[in-house]
Amino acid sequence: DAGITQSPRHKVTETGTPVTLRCHQTENHRYMYWYRQDPGHGLRLIHYSYGVKDTDKGEVSDGYSVSRSKTEDFLLTLESATSSQTSVYFCAISINNEQFFGPGTRLTVL
């Protein structure tokens, strides 16, 4: 698993509340990614980072923000969660063009 952990692994929250998901890696890899996975859509890129404080938007970035203040942590924040953000969220790193994924976070927004 390339030393990738995600926290929390499961979360239930209410509409309108802020939520932060954490991705942590132990090997100082440069590239980190956040995806969401929904039935019928596969994985869709939310945001990615190519270094500390260097981030960019992906395909479905609306309603999400990210921060990377140190190499090992990539945080995904839902400023005001909506039911449409109920999903499974995967963090990934990239090593030599291959992606390695964390175990995922199942988020339910009621």
Added chain:
Amino acid sequence: SQQGEEDPQALSIQEGENATMNCSYKTSINNLQWYRQNSGRGLVHLILIRSNEREKHSGRLRVTLDTSKKSSSLLITASRAADTASYFCATDAIIQKSPWGKYGQNFVFGPGTRLSVLP
């Protein structure tokens, strides 16, 4: 719309048969990769084929790439019940972010093919 699109969406075969999944994409790529996902788990990398390669093998996996048709296929030979999973193709492209060379690498996944191998 997504860069990669797998076909078929679902495939059911008997153990021992071969399984073929296809992927189409729309723009120029550096590499194309296939990933596998077991239910409730993260994706696991299977194989990468570069844009200047046409075929690649890894164990029971065979991947082909036709850049003129912007398509790839994944063949799993002599399938086993343990091959039951979802399979995704992913394309990547280098994105130039600044004149001084800082760049990002963007991956785009297709919606996946759900493979069921029946014993």
